Amino acid sequence: MTDYRNIVILTGAGVSAESGIDTFRAEGGLWEQHRVEDVATPEAFARDPDLVLRFYDMRRAAIQTKVPNGAHLALARLDREWAGNLLIVTQNVDDLHERAGARRVLHMHGEHLNAWCTACDTRHPWRGPLMDRPPCPHCGANALRPDIVWFGEMPYRMDDIYAALGQADLFVSIGTSGAVYPAAGLVREARAQGTATLELNLEPSQGTRWFDEARHGPASVLVPAWVDEVLSGQSG
């Protein structure tokens, strides 16, 4: 174990899979119950807002019945105990990292538990449905939508992500297929600048060849073991 100072972690649906939240591309996964084109695009929202709002109301309610698993808890422990910089960049739109206690979390694809007003561009914590078109708490307009980055839209805070990556001496990718950019390209950015790269995933991801090291298995097993290792390396 080399002594790392600054760590960037990228998580995907695989980190929440053992909490009972569908991944996107597994057999019978989330997208298979709903064609991607039907829900996760601005065009779909313009074409059939009720379908899209109903879909996200269902998902927003569902994640509130789930609990963090060992992987979320281990990453929260790392966040608490890591003396250097740490950023958990998550593609996930659930709040399980935060519910496990992690603080340094950045949701690059948005969050189920927020609503975004397209009239006044404000965001509001939101746990209930949007189907019945509640007014924006700030401007009163009937213009709230899920605060989710849809296909064709720009992920959030890419500048912050690249800035953190620029300082990182370790990049760890956990529970993501490496199918969707720009998240899937972060490992190559890291590698190009000499940052060590580690993949923790159930199976080899589409980008596994870009990682210095890859460990395959369930996140609830691999992540606690890795956190123990990196924290004991910190204590020397």
Ligand code: APR
């Ligand atoms: N432990 C570790 N990894 C797991 C587990 C598990 N228990 N279960 C599944 N995985 C892995 C799968 O092998 C797969 O490589 O997690 C990955 C999940 O991949 P996807 O379903 O593609 O999810 P993700 O990579 O997060 O998708 C990225 O695509 O649809 C968009 O915006 C959506 O954020 C999402 C993005």
